[in-house]
Each structure stands twice: as structure tokens, then as C-alpha cells.
Amino acid sequence: MPVEILIYIYLGMCAGMILFNIATALLSRRREHRSFRDGIRLELTVSRELDRLAETGAVSERHLRFMERRLRRVNGMAAFDAALERLCVRRPELTRSYLTALNGVTITLAEDYCRRDEIEAAYFPYIIRKYRLLDGQENEALKTMLLDLLHESSIYCRENAMQALYTSGDAQIIVRALRIIDASSLYYHSKLLSDGLLNYTGDTWELADALWEAFDAFQPWMQVTLLNYFRFSSGAYCEKIHALLNDPAQDDEVRFACLRYLGRYPYPPAYADLLRYATPSENARWEYAAIASFVLASYPGAETAAVLKRNLYHPNWYIRFNASKSLEQLGFGYRDLIDVIEGHDRYASEILRYRFDVRELEERKEDAVCTTV
Amino acid sequence: MYDGIKLFLEWVGYFFIAYLIGYSTFLFLSVVVGSLDLYKRNRQEMLKSILPSDYYLPISIIVPAYNEEVTVADTVRSLLALDYRSYEIIVVDDGSKDRTSEVLAETFDMHLVHRPIRRQINCQREEYVYETRAQKVAVTLIRKKNGGKADALNMGINAANFPYFICMDADSVLQYDSLRRIAQPILENGNVVAVGGIVRISNDVELENGRVKHYRLPRNILAFMQVLEYDRSFLASRILFDRFNGSLIISGAFGLFKKDTVIAAGGYDSGTMGEDMELVVKLHEYCTVNNIDYAIRYASDAICWTQAPERLRDLCKQRKRWHLGLFQSMYKHRVMFSNHRFGAVSFVSYLYFLIYELLSPFIEIFGVFTMVLAWWFDLINVPFMLLFFLIYAVFGSVLTLTAFFSRIYTADLTLSFGDGLKAVCLCLFELVFLRFILAWVRCTAFIGYRKKKLSWGRIERREIDLK
Secondary structure, three states: OOHHHHHHHHHHHHHHHHHHHHHHHHHHHHHHHHHHHHHHHHHHHHHHHHHHHHHHOOOHHHHHHHHHHHHOOOOHHHHHHHHHHHHHHHHHHHHHHHHHHHHHHHHHHHHHHOOOOOHHHHHHHHHHHOOOOOOOOOHHHHHHHHHHHHHOOOOOHHHHHHHHHOOOHHHHHHHHHHHHHHHHHOOOOOOHHHHHHOOOOOOHHHHHHHHHHHHHOOOOOHHHHHHHHHHHOOOOOHHHHHHHOOOOOOOOOHHHHHHHHHHHOOOHHHHHHHHHHOOOOOOOHHHHHHHHHHHHHHOHHHHHHHHHHHHHHOOOOOHHHHHHHHHOOOOOOOOOOOHHHHOOOHHHHHHHHHHHHHHHHHHHHHHHHHHHH | OOOHHHHHHHHHHHHHHHHHHHHHHHHHHHHHHHHHHHHHHHHHHHOOOOOOOOOOOOOOEEEEEOOOOOOOHHHHHHHHHOOOOOOOEEEEEEEOOOOHHHHHHHHOOOOEEEEOOOOOOOOOOEEEEEEEEEOOOEEEEEEEEOHHHHHHHHHHHHHHOOOOOEEEOOOOOOOOOHHHHHHHHHHHHEEEEEEEEEEOOOOOOOOOOOEEEEEOOOOOHHHHHHHHHHHHHHHHHHHHHOOOOOOOOOOOEEEEEEEEHHHHHHHOOOOOOOOHHHHHHHHHHHHOOOOOEEEEEEEEEEEEEEOOOOHHHHHHHHHHHHHHHHHHHHHOHHHHOOOOHHHHHHHHHHHHHHHHHOOOHHHHHHHHHHHHHHHHHEEEEEHHHHHHHHHHHHHHHHHHHHHHHHHHOOOOOOOOHHHHHHHHHHHHHHHHHHHHHHHHHHHHHHOOOOOOOOOOOOOOOOOOOEE
8 A cells, every 4th residue: 555545544534533523512512502592592482471371371372383393303302491490490380381281292292202312212201200291191192102112222211211100190001111121121220110119109009009910920020129119118018928928939039029028017927937937948048048037137036036046157158147137136235145255156256246346336326426416 | 684674674664554554543443432422421411311310239349558548538538428328438458557547547436346257259367347337338447468459459349248349549539429320330231240430630630529629630741641641541442342342441440340240250360460450351251251141331421530640750660560460461361362252352352452552562662673773774764754753643642632622521621721732732742752651661561570569559649639
């Protein structure tokens, strides 16, 4: 290759990079200016329409057509977002009514946005969630479109769609959404769902009923997700969860989640079973004994103490660790466990000593807080 | 003789043309891909194509420390100011000769505890453990026998309570939202075993509670040039490699790892100087050999601020260590060389690091040597050579500036006109002078390397400018 050609290619690349830099810098600066200006203009326009809404009780057809055109552009939507943010603070009630009046436009736009690239498609459910456009409304078309977004490969798009659906207050649509996610091969982190469900704005009892009704049809990972959600939402399902725990047909992970639930919400009828699970067995996975040892901290009693003390000598670290933690939480002191501390098993003694050290640190913290108060 | 030298130089010329075309094409591609990626992320952020911020995976932060009495308290203070709910801080004092442990225990009201540590990875024994619960999160100090940075990190992993851990340097400061940001790839992809954060240079940057209060580029010229260098390499070997799961380096200053996988792979290698790179290469090998689906990701918005050496002597020491670490990691995992089982990691990442990182200083010094030889025998067209160099330097500078301005722009930092001008001037200087100085330093890295094998790399520390 003649060297001159190489030099020209190099120069071309340099020129290309410089142009790229200049163009992106200029474009982004222009976009920022425009977006700010558009936001202010749109705020004025919507504000005038709010006045009209206050006077006549309706939004003009002309305005609706204008908004439909305007919001089709993602920059227009961003400007609308900025304008609404300010209007929601200044005139919350009227803005709410205005958004209800805009419902038809929202549905038309939803169809359009759902077909766009993943970033713009994700923005639309974000707006729906932020301004609660589904709140208390029978808007099947919009909900169906949000369900469609759950098939997108972008997790941001799917999560924004779920967040929007949580604001619908419709338990059945949530179950449908979870079924789609459960059946999909796309990855969805369990924590996003279990924590996300806590944002549900409707009747949580109705949601729980709907979830329990569909529970058996879900895969184990989704069942664990739901049990984790129940654990952080209500202690009213102990009976059902106790039954699941004792069902050998259930997946081990599901049963571990049941154990954790019963640790958070003590349920006396489950006590005997918890003692049984806390006793390590060669036929069961060690996690049963480890988690049950942790859970027993919520079930004081002589039998609990005996099982936990025995577990302090177990060769598995987690069983030993959780047993020592539970004993400490149950209020056992140095004197109660002197036989272990002074005993022949160094591991049992060390782990217990450490728990008492931690208790002392916690007490110091509480003392410090009390002194400050 | 003359003909022989002429033929030799002719082949050298062909080799360098191929070498430079390869490097320039790679730089060009990586900067373009990297810049586009940064702009895409910026757009995602603007249009809220992000995960909500209230999900918290529990994380253990491990801070290995050796003679860090000047900075360690500030580092822990900055960690306590992080905007995150579920984490713990574990400082491992690797047998410091100064008052690192005492400073920490006194500052944070820590108390001696009899904590047993489960040794899942081999490391030196602990001498004592201090803990406190009086802070926002649990803080643990483990004082152990000296064994090197990797050994200290292994101790931290053994003591970590949570399923993910972050390793960082004791002289670094994490940005207030860095934990949330670095944990995001895990929420996005269940196969993620490691996530790299971004390291930015904090010299002369004013930070308040982990937030940048006033951004300015370092007054020190050497530190300034390192900013340019970091930005370029960030776009080159980070974002582009991330596209095909080919990242071979996660900086020791800020990386998140899945504890179980790291333990299964054997933890940090305490016999290696570049333990950070070695671990990542090891994870590639471990997961591939065991047919584990895995991903190693970069979070380009998870930022860690670190001090760059301001003296040439310190910089040379640092680069020697890095180069030795690179050599050790690549040699130890040489099975990955040209091995189809590792796919793009072998044929792109490993090859790139071999040719353009490990061997490049030798190649560059060899290039200078052949130029002198050619000039001596009057076999060089001097005006053409100068023109060629000039174009290459301008090309490199433009790419460096592209990387630099992309990062400034996408990180929402404002730059003074003076700093911008300084960047334009210094990028040429960095490429023409600093690069060759460092090439020479890296060439000499192997001299006396056995003696330094397990020592901590030391550079002069300043107190961190935290408000």
C-alpha cells in the first residue's frame, strides 16, 4: 500500500473525529436550550388550558390535537414532563383533571411509543407511572400496551412498564404481568419484582388473593419472589405458608422462603416443625437447619435453646453461626452458656463469644443514642 | 553488511506500518464505540431508561490498607456518607508499620471483638479484630500479619458477610451514588460475576460527601496527563471490550465481585503484583473451563475518585508494578492465548493486551532504536518520517481529546476554558514524550522484580480534600 494513502486515511479519520466532536457538542447544547425553552412554552400553553378547564370544565379539542402532535416527538414529551412537574406543584387538582381529560391522547401515543426504540419506549411508561395516568381508571387499552412492553429485551423498558402497572390498582393485571415475566426467557431479577410489588397502589389484600390463586402455576423462582413480597408486606399468610413448608413436593428454595417468612411472623403451630427442620439431617439439605436455626430466634423456649445449643457444635459454619446469633437474640448470657464457652469445642466457644461482643457493641450504641437524646 | 541492514530496516518498516495501522484502527474503533455508548447512556439517563434507585443488594466493601494512617479515616468517613442502605465496611490492615489501625479504632470508637473468621481462601492469620456498631453501617477492622495486598483482600473476602463485595484502595473516595450504580448490572443480568467501576483522578477536585463540589483538572502537569491517559484507556479497553464480555481488567481501586464465584475460583493470587487483573483473567478462565454462563461488566457511571502520582518517580514505580502484574497475569493464564474455547476473549482481548500493552514498550523502544540506525546509515527520509510522526501524533491527540471531552460532557462536569486549552496542549505532549518515557520505564520493570514481588506499591499520599 502506498504510504501516502495511509497518511490520507489517517487524516480522514482525524477530520472525522473532530467533526464528530464538534457536531455532538453543538447538537447537545442546542437540544438543551431547546428543551428548556420548549418546557417553558408548553407550561404556558397547558396553564392557559387549565384556566379554561377551571372555567368550562373541559379541555378544547384544538388543544388535544395540538398535544397529540407535540407529544409524538420525544423532546416534546420531555418538555411536557418538565412543565407538568412544575404545574403539579402549583395547581395539583386542576393538573390531575387535565391529565384525565388527556386520556384519549395518551392511548394514541402509547401505540406509537410502544413501537419505538427501547429508550423511547421505556420513557412512556415512566410518564404513566410518574403522573399516575392509570390510577383508578378503567383503561384496558393502555394496560394491554404496557403488558406488551414486558416482551421487550430492555430491562429498563420492562421495569418501567411494571412500575406503571403497579399504579393501576388492578390486581388481575399484575398477575397477568407476572405470568408473562414467568413464561419469558428474559432475565428479571427477583428483587426488582418482590420490592416492586410493594409499590402497588391498590388494595393489597385483593392483590394477595389474586397472587395466591395463581401461585401454583408459577415457576419456583417466581414463587420465591412472591413469598419474599409477602414477607415484607403482611403476616397474614402464616397458615398457607406453613402448609407450603410441609409440602415435600415444593421446591427447596420455596420452602426456604417459607421458613424465612415464619421467622419474621412467629406462628406457634409451626414451632414443632421448625424444631424438626433445625435439627440437621443427612436426608435434607443443610440450608434447612441453617435457616431454621436463624428463624428460631423468634420462638423462645427450652426446646429452642436445646436445639440451638446442639447446633453450636455442628461442623457447618452457617448452622453454627445462625444458632449462636439466635441464642444471643433470645437473651442468653455468658452464664447460661458457660458450658459451651468454657467447653472443649473451640469453634462453638469462639462464635458464641463473638456474639456476646456484638451484643455489647449494640448496647453501647443504644447507650450513646440515649445519652444524646 | 549495508544491504543486510537495508533489508532488515525494510522489514522493520513493514512491521511498523502493520503495527500502527492495527493500533490506530483499534483506537479509532474503541473511541467511536465508547463515545457513542456514553452518549447513548446519557440519553437513557435523560429519558429515564434506568432502574429505580430504591433497590439495594447487600454489599461488603473491603479496604486493604498498608501504612495509610494519613488517608484511612477520611476514606472510611467517605464510605459512611454513601447514599446506600445495605452495606458493611471491612478495613484490612496488612501489618502496617504506622498507626493505621490505631487511627481507625480511635476515630470510629471501635472495640476489640473475638471474631472467628471462616477461612474459605487461604491468607495470613489475623492478629486482632475491632468492630463498631455506632456508625450508619457496621465497620470492621482486621489487623493481620503482612502478606501483601492480595492476601489482605482475601482476608476481607473471608470476613465479608454479604454475597457481593467491593474492593477498593484506601486512598480512594467513592462517589455518593457509586454503590447503587455498580450494583445495577447485577439487577440487569443474572450471570454477572464482576462489575468494574470507573476510576477518575481526584487531584485538586473538591469533594463534599462523595459529591463533586468543584471540578478542576490537576494543576500538576503529570497528574493532568494521567487524566487524559485514563480517559483514553477507559474508552479503549473498557467500553469496547465490554461489548463482547472481553474485559480483562477491573481496576483494584473499584470493582464489585460475586463472592461465591471468586471463592470458587480461588480468590486473589497473593503471588501476583497485578492481583486485580489476575482475578478477572482467572474468572474468565474458571467460568469458561467449568461451562458457567458468566458476564463481566462495566458500569461507566459508577465513579471512584483516586489520587494520581504527582512525581515522576512515583509514577514510574506505579507503572513498573502494573507492567509486572500484566506480565504475571498473562503468563499465568497463557492457556487463553489463541484458544478458540475462549472466543473473543482470547482472539481480541488477550491478543490486544499481549501486543499493545505487554509488548508495546519493547516494540516502541525498538522502533526508536531502528530509527537511529536508519539515520546513521542514511536510510531514512527525514522529512517524511517527521510528517508521519506528526500525523500519528495529531491522530492520537484527537482521539485522546474525543475521549476526554466525551467523558467530561457525559459526566455533567463543567470545565473552565483554561483547563480545556491545557488539555488540548498537553495531549500532544503526553503522546510524544510521556508515552516514550513510560515505555522505557515499563521495559525496565523486570529488573529486580523478585525482590518487590509481595511488597505494596507506595506513592506519596496527600490528605483527601473532603468537606
